[in-house]
Amino acid sequence: MQSAVAVRQATLDAIDEVQRSLEGIETTRARLASRPSSLGSRGLDGVFTRYLDHGSSQLAWLRGTLGSATALAGVASEVGDSGMELSILQMTGPRLQAAMFGTLLLATWVDFLQLADALLRDCPMCGSEKLFADLHRVQGKVTPTLADLSSGDSERIEAAATAMPVLMGELTHEFDTIRRDAHSAMEVGGKVMVAAQVMELLALISTLKMSFPRPPPAAPATLGVGLVMSPGGVMAGSRLVVSAEWVEMMRRLVQAGVISLPVVSAAVRIHGGQVMMAQANQDLPEGVREALGDSPEVRGMRVTGRAGAGMSSAPKHHVLPKEHREWFERRGFKGDMDIDQFCVRLERSHHEAIHGGGNWKLGRIWPGEWNRMIMDALLQAETRAGRMLTRDGILKEVARHMRDYRIPMEFTPGRGR
Template sequence: MESSEEVRSRLASRLTALGGRGLDGVFTRYLDHCANQQTWLRGALGSATALAGVASEVGDSDMELSVLRMSGPRLQAAMFGTLLLATWVDFLQLTDALLRDCPMCGTEKLFVDLHRVQGLMEPTLADLASLDLERGAAAANAMPELMGKLTHEFDALHRDARSAMELGGKVMVAVQVLEMLTLISTLKMSLPRPPPAASMTLSVGLVMSSGGVMAGSRLVVSAEWVEMMRRLVQAGVISVPAVSAAVRIHGGRVMMAQAHQDLPEGVRDALGDSPEVRGMQVTGRAGAGMSEAPRHHVMPKEHREWFEQRGFKGDMDIDQFCVRLEKSQHEAIHGGGNWKLGRTWPGEWNRMIMDALQRAERRDGQMLTRNTILRIVAENMKRYDIPMKFTKGGRR
């Protein structure tokens, strides 16, 4: 994020020489696009940090882990969003260099090229920025294929510029402009090139070494990164497919060409052969065309204002604390199919949990803290055998 911001700021502050070209005028929208992505990425990272902080203060270990898992969609979105941001900055750097130093490269063509690249990125960026678990997971799984397309676009732009400058007799300028660019993303991270007569293989694997995961003779990700990912996967914060997609992207174009459903052996070896690693992330719908399970608010919606007064706002809004239940279980904890009759039963969830919270508050003689409420909710979720795996619900 910091590297991308530094490059974007430098490009935005560079004044176009009199009579020259640069990333101003019609190209300004592309710099603004970069700034817009930085805004939501910083929001996602800030939200994940806030949730991690809340998790560390909760006394109940199960609730602590559940709150930490709520940061997962934000972490995954930020991980892949920063890759796309760095890639976009690469395209801006190349375009800026060509506008300034390659008069043979048409302004209109460069504008159209950037517009096409932006169009490739936008659907995935929209899915990531939504911070929705299912949309984000689908976007993460599709990222290696997208990065392959972007790499192809970058190479095509690179080749077209070199051809244009060579035809214009500017061979040395071409070399200087195109080779002096310092790119910060993964676009130039391809595996060692084979001899000219050899065909590129698409089955290069990943192996685990003491320094991290290797592809060919190059370190793809460090051992520290692998250990961090292993812990997050085992805790259920992020999914194995997302980690796999990230490693493929860092592995370069050869790994991007592999089917995204397959988990590279080196990644599995690095993460460890545990049930958490073997288990793929389950989607919200029950896999075979079944209807979506009801989402149960563990903190009753009709008491939203009461919870807001006690700190449940923003990232900790009560809509964040929903769980998916089978329809029969959802009806059971609410006293049957008729919710009005269910409310007359003392054991009905909404009535029971509010009674427990209000009794605790009267006993303490002051408003309950957010952490105390979470502990009480966690205790009762265990009593009612409600899984402590939260998903975002709606206000309906």
């Protein structure tokens, strides 16, 4: 088992990476929003404002998601039990994955906004109505995935992230189609020199940037092919190079169960260009396997859903008893730390056993029944302490009893009230 400290640092490093990318996107979007229209009154204002606003609304949930992941990492550092700390770090996973891919998609949307702004200002032959319709069509493609990523549902987030390579392939095609149409319009209008200048500008504006990884300061490790738009709209053969630090960060997060290997695979497929974007989610690309150690365990991993993992019908057990929700809320279990976040999947027989059998009413009579036992233990701990237990103290006590009952510390959100 990895050191909880190392996993927490890798989690914080990944959050920082996405945060920096998000700040850059926010700066670009704000610059576009603040630019006055050109002399011909063409710019990203008027009817086009709704597309700038779309980017702004995505920034809001992404900032919230990163804040939530950061808060959970802070809670993990204070628990004082390494097993429970790793479990809470795993709870950051869906948030981190949502932020990674949401930031990628938002960066791509801002690329389209920059493209539209350049054409509105420098291509008078390009009709505003057509460009408006083009952005509307692209927005329709990205909105469902953004909705899934912002849902907070771990399964929807995982599915959206692993499906992103195909979507990015479609967006690459859309971007190139708009550019080629603009070039044709300028050629028809006799503005060949202007067309060449604008196309050169647009090639610099966008490479459909990924929010991670960054160019390496040292110790490079090549994983694949870079996403670079050539003048003809074909993904050029520039190599994607990432730092050894990024590779190690991903390895730690995957092996600790914070993020999934299929998600890392999807990220590299996106970087790899159109061919890899279109690949079905089957065996992982060789570069990903090598970067993560290429162990038999990694080679045996496939993209799989909950059903593939064989746990789709396993009941969820509330580690912190639901009937005492208000008791836990008074001790800090609210928001991201709500007791519904602390569920584990158990085989049905195991679940019934810790509750004293199939009849929960009879089970409550047994002193060893989980809900009765854990509340007795927590109340006794408060009596010994002479004060109300802190959230960290409760989690440390619960972790000890989970080990005694052989309950895995792998939390999954359960149903609410």
